[in-house]
Amino acid sequence: MLCCDKDYQSVLINATKMGTYKVEEILTVKEVAEYLKVSRTTVWRWCNQKKLPAFKVGRGWRVRQCEVEKLIGQNGMGTGESKVSGQDENSQ
Numbered sequence: 001m002l003c004c005d006k007d008y009q010s011v012l013i014n015a016t017k018m019g020t021y022k023v024e025e026i027l028t029v030k031e032v033a034e035y036l037k038v039s040r041t042t043v044w045r046w047c048n049q050k051k052l053p054a055f056k057v058g059r060g061w062r063v064r065q066c067e068v069e070k071l072i073g074q075n076g077m078g079t080g081e082s083k084v085s086g087q088d089e090n091s092q
Contacts, residue, residue: 025065032063036072 029047033040046052047061052071054063 027063027065027068029061029063032068035068 027035029040029043032043032052036043043052043063044061047054047063052063053067054061056062
């Protein structure tokens with residue numbers, strides 16, 4: 001699956017020419033919240049604070065699946081520390 005690389009456009013153009021382009025999954029705030037097991041309010045806050053790259057469609061936020069995967073990878077899964085919220089998971 002294509003992800004959010006810096007040369008995303010060149011990858012997209014080349015993949016389209018070769019016929020290998022695969023449409024990337026676009027998620028709603030509700031889908032992201034369910035996937036990460038957090039509230040929709042948390043996802044909205046991350047989007048507004050630009051902690052989770054997203055874009056608006058009408059009044060609603062949309063998030064590329066690869067951005068969610070990058071967020072998971074950046075947050076030291078299993079370390080007990082959340083870099084998105086800035087809080088220690090074990091302290092709640």
